[in-house]
Amino acid sequence: MTQAQLGMRAFCSGSYIGQFEAVLRRPQVDLSRTMDEVLGSGKHLQRLAKLARASKVAEYFAEAAALEPLAKVICEYAPVLVPGLLQTEAYARALTRTANPFASEEYVEELVRARMDRQKILDSDTAPVVWEILHEAVLLAPIGGPDVMRQQLLHITELMKRPKVVVQIMPFIG
Known part of the structure; x- marks a missing residue:
């Protein structure tokens, strides 16, 4: 057939x-x-x-994660949380623990490692253009506490120095 x-x-x-x-x-x-x-x-x-x-990433994101390595451009709007490709390990861990309060430490670490592994595409020779639009609320949500957020924001500013990473902030309008 x-x-x-x-x-x-x-x-x-x-x-x-x-x-x-x-x-x-x-x-x-x-x-x-x-x-x-x-x-x-x-x-x-x-x-x-x-x-x-079966995937190391959440089921709702498995299809997108499978396509990420093939992408030439990744555009994303994040209204509440830092997108996975921009997250630090500490931020990802705090977020994963919050979303899975009864999960084992091994499970949390498996999800965090999978998220960190996804970020390797940013270092590849064929890295896609990554254009992230973050709502200002993302910067103010205290995921993991002040130290984790401080490191996360510093990490985003370092990523923005890369030629193929664009991060824009959409401010509150008021």
């Missing part, structure tokens, strides 16, 4: 199927279910989709 034929039967495009085959995208479980039905493969593709979607 061609990609186009499978796509037609699974209600998507053949090029979308091709992205899965080339490991450029991760299929959603519901699409995998449909492809299992079309191909008669039991639940094989559903299991593979669940494994492929």
